[in-house]
Amino acid sequence: MTIAHAQALLPSGPIIEPHEPQRDDLALERLAAWASRRFSPTVAPEPPDALLLDITGCARLFRGEERLLRRLLTAVTRLGFSCRGAVAPTFLGAWALARFVDRACIVIGNRPDLIATLAPLPTAALGLDDHLLDALDELGVRTIAQLSALPRAGLPSRFGDALLGALDRATGEAIETIIPVRPMTPPRFDLLFDGPTTRHESMTLAVRRALEAIGESLARAEGGARRIDLQLLRAGLAPELIVLQMSRPSRDPQHLWKLAEPRLERVHMGDGIEGVRAIARRVSRLAHTQLTGIGAHRSARERTDDDAGAFSAAMDALSSRLGIDSVLRMEAVASHLPERSSRLVPMMDAPPRRAIESETDAAWGRWRYGGVWRPSMLLDTPRPASVSLMTPEGPLLVIDRASVRSCAGPERLEPEWWRPHHASASWSREARDYYRVQCADGRWLWVFRTCVSGKWFVHGQWA
Amino acid sequence: MPLTTGPLRRLDRIAEQIGRLEGVISDSPPEVFPTGIAPIDAAIPAGGLIRGGVHEWCSGNGGDGGDRVATPSRSRRSDLWRSPFPLTIALHLVGSIARASAPFVCWIGRRTWPSCSALLATGVPERSVFIDAPRAAERLWAGEVVLRSGTDTVVVLDGSGMDLTMTRRLQLAARGRGIALLLRSDHELNTPSAASTRWRVSPMATSGTHPRWSVELVRCKGTQPTTGAPRRWGVEQKRDGTGVVCISEPLGDGSGATADQTDRSERLGDSSVQARRSA
Numbered sequence: 001m002t003i004a005h006a007q008a009l010l011p012s013g014p015i016i017e018p019h020e021p022q023r024d025d026l027a028l029e030r031l032a033a034w035a036s037r038r039f040s041p042t043v044a045p046e047p048p049d050a051l052l053l054d055i056t057g058c059a060r061l062f063r064g065e066e067r068l069l070r071r072l073l074t075a076v077t078r079l080g081f082s083c084r085g086a087v088a089p090t091f092l093g094a095w096a097l098a099r100f101v102d103r104a105c106i107v108i109g110n111r112p113d114l115i116a117t118l119a120p121l122p123t124a125a126l127g128l129d130d131h132l133l134d135a136l137d138e139l140g141v142r143t144i145a146q147l148s149a150l151p152r153a154g155l156p157s158r159f160g161d162a163l164l165g166a167l168d169r170a171t172g173e174a175i176e177t178i179i180p181v182r183p184m185t186p187p188r189f190d191l192l193f194d195g196p197t198t199r200h201e202s203m204t205l206a207v208r209r210a211l212e213a214i215g216e217s218l219a220r221a222e223g224g225a226r227r228i229d230l231q232l233l234r235a236g237l238a239p240e241l242i243v244l245q246m247s248r249p250s251r252d253p254q255h256l257w258k259l260a261e262p263r264l265e266r267v268h269m270g271d272g273i274e275g276v277r278a279i280a281r282r283v284s285r286l287a288h289t290q291l292t293g294i295g296a297h298r299s300a301r302e303r304t305d306d307d308a309g310a311f312s313a314a315m316d317a318l319s320s321r322l323g324i325d326s327v328l329r330m331e332a333v334a335s336h337l338p339e340r341s342s343r344l345v346p347m348m349d350a351p352p353r354r355a356i357e358s359e360t361d362a363a364w365g366r367w368r369y370g371g372v373w374r375p376s377m378l379l380d381t382p383r384p385a386s387v388s389l390m391t392p393e394g395p396l397l398v399i400d401r402a403s404v405r406s407c408a409g410p411e412r413l414e415p416e417w418w419r420p421h422h423a424s425a426s427w428s429r430e431a432r433d434y435y436r437v438q439c440a441d442g443r444w445l446w447v448f449r450t451c452v453s454g455k456w457f458v459h460g461q462w463a
Numbered sequence: 464m465p466l467t468t469g470p471l472r473r474l475d476r477i478a479e480q481i482g483r484l485e486g487v488i489s490d491s492p493p494e495v496f497p498t499g500i501a502p503i504d505a506a507i508p509a510g511g512l513i514r515g516g517v518h519e520w521c522s523g524n525g526g527d528g529g530d531r532v533a534t535p536s537r538s539r540r541s542d543l544w545r546s547p548f549p550l551t552i553a554l555h556l557v558g559s560i561a562r563a564s565a566p567f568v569c570w571i572g573r574r575t576w577p578s579c580s581a582l583l584a585t586g587v588p589e590r591s592v593f594i595d596a597p598r599a600a601e602r603l604w605a606g607e608v609v610l611r612s613g614t615d616t617v618v619v620l621d622g623s624g625m626d627l628t629m630t631r632r633l634q635l636a637a638r639g640r641g642i643a644l645l646l647r648s649d650h651e652l653n654t655p656s657a658a659s660t661r662w663r664v665s666p667m668a669t670s671g672t673h674p675r676w677s678v679e680l681v682r683c684k685g686t687q688p689t690t691g692a693p694r695r696w697g698v699e700q701k702r703d704g705t706g707v708v709c710i711s712e713p714l715g716d717g718s719g720a721t722a723d724q725t726d727r728s729e730r731l732g733d734s735s736v737q738a739r740r741s742a
Contacts, residue, residue, distance in 0.1 A: 307614040311567050314612035318594060318605055326595040330588050342579030344593055374580035376550040408672055442666035444674040462674040463547035
């Protein structure tokens with residue numbers, strides 16, 4: 001079916017998204033990591049759309065295999081997926097049952113039952129290649145029962161090892177292996193006091209020790225934290241959470257302490273602090289660096305790296321005191337409208353992995369369009385202006401009680417009709433005619449008139 | 464007064480050495496960034512804006528004396544259009560400093576944030592950071608943190624509501640590798656400050672198609688304020704928007720200035736003397 005056909009069939013229009021198998025795999029892996037924390041420690045993603053769980057010994061925690069399966073299915077459904085599941089003595093058997101038996105929840109306890117249940121299923125339930133299935137189909141072998149009725153000795157020579165291997169794995173004759181996900185446990189450090197304390201010094205000392213310990217374990221793993229959660233366990237109260245965010249991965253205890261210190265001063269201790277817990281929530285790689293002696297020669301690249309490090313340390317300090325939303329960088333947006341052509345995003349959201357210099361250079365370069373001349377200051381929202389004109393369509397005479405000396409334009413900017421704009425202001429939905437207006441005192445304003453409603457606004461100034 | 468006797472002279476020398484280490488005394492002349500406007504550079508003894516200094520740029524408001532109320536910088540941009548900071552000049556300066564070295568640029572305070580396309584023309588958008596700090600104390604603190612970070616930085620700071628002590632602190636923080644451009648409004652032109660240079664930028668009427676300003680050197684450390692010859696120049700924005708160019712020899716000698724402008728510059732000449740006296 002073509003997209004046009006689908007659009008014609010669905011009145012609301014289909015949701016079109018590019019097919020990106022890598023992202024699906026990543027999502028499946030995340031789902032596996034999630035399941036491994038809640039249902040069984042051994043979970044393997046089976047691309048494109050299955051999870052294999054080894055629930056040996058886990059079922060009794062959920063009072064039975066069926067209850068476990070139902071809990072799992074409910075939880076996955078709540079995440080927004082539609083899913084089916086099966087419990088069986090073999091992984092491949094469970095995979096086949098979940099896929100080819102039309103029941104949401106199947107539990108098979110032993111091998112004879114499994115073989116009996118698998119028997120009427122089509123051969124595709126063994127997860128075979130298409131050409132094997134075609135070959136079997138030509139022979140008239142359509143179900144697993146028919147397949148197991150064939151003489152075993154002849155199968156490998158006619159169809160290769162894969163077919164017999166799959167059959168044996170499904171029935172439990174052969175050994176199956178899965179590669180479970182191993183979620184990395186974040187570096188963490190707990191320090192519990194003998195009793196609650198309200199002394200500020202004890203708390204700061206404990207936090208320092210926790211940060212040093214985190215720094216050491218990060219150094220062993222050649223990593224740096226981009227986010228550290230500090231929990232102050234309070235007697236009789238919920239733990240006080242302090243989140244330290246870094247614009248670059250860091251494991252320097254001094255730097256981390258500098259970020260934590262001002263935040264600790266404002267902590268409400270309640271009846272006393274019972275302990276301190278530090279968890280490095282987001283960790284990325286941070287290579288070891290060679291220490292240099294005093295006065296040793298250092299390359300220009302190292303100096304640049306140092307500079308960037310010192311600068312981002314300063315930015316971290318600013319963000320932790322002023323708030324993450326107060327330390328921003330500019331991002332180019334593909335839009336010709338002046339108010340949308342850039343946006344400010346928090347420094348902390350800087351993409352960690354990309355080579356920042358080259359990427360943004362390219363992005364900015366694309367928007368360095370020539371010939372367009374914009375004011376040095378734009379208002380956040382255009383300000384309505386009162387004007388008087390010589391004739392209704394004629395030249396501007398007065399704008400906001402300032403007489404106009406000269407006027408250049410218009411430059412018409414059309415609205416972005418390809419974008420839905422539900423909540424945007426009325427002026428942004430119309431085409432606009434922009435004028436550069438010089439007031440009598442020499443100020444240059446950037447003024448526009450909406451084409452339909454004919455209202456005048458001041459949008460910026462060459463300050 | 465230098466000490467002359469043996470051990471004390473040695474102490475004197477040690478004190479000088481410590482001063483050198485701390486950067487209070489330095490042998491090399493400070494690094495200078497030319498403004499890129501030749502006649503203006505010639506008027507400053509150093510030949511440009513010195514690194515490690517605070518440079519103050521006040522907006523002239525086209526002689527609108529009634530607008531004396533300080534605008535809180537948290538308020539939305541739309542209220543601020545009446546007395547905007549001289550952003551084009553600031554962008555021009557940042558651009559010329561960025562061509563000499565590759566600094567990080569911090570725009571502290573909402574009122575100093577330039578528009579995206581104007582920033583693009585200077586070529587520093589990817590090294591720019593925008594810091595929103597509504598209160599003067601916070602802006603000062605942010606400026607100090609950045610200037611003391613030990614990297615090449617240009618700090619463009621909203622200087623409204625800063626007194627002498629605060630500018631002094633800023634000057635101390637800038638002493639390393641930073642350079643600070645303090646932007647202020649017209650009505651703060653006479654507040655004492657520790658800045659190395661103080662400028663006044665006011666819009667100038669033109670019959671051309673490009674914005675013009677008159678730039679006036681109100682005060683410069685290390686020179687005597689000469690009341691007779693006002694140091695004013697006309698500048699115009701470049702055709703490609705990347706900066707400004709000088710269009711006139713010093714104004715105020717009757718060549719291009721109106722009587723009103725000359726009048727005002729004389730008044731300012733007096734005020735700069737006052738500022739010097741109080742500083």
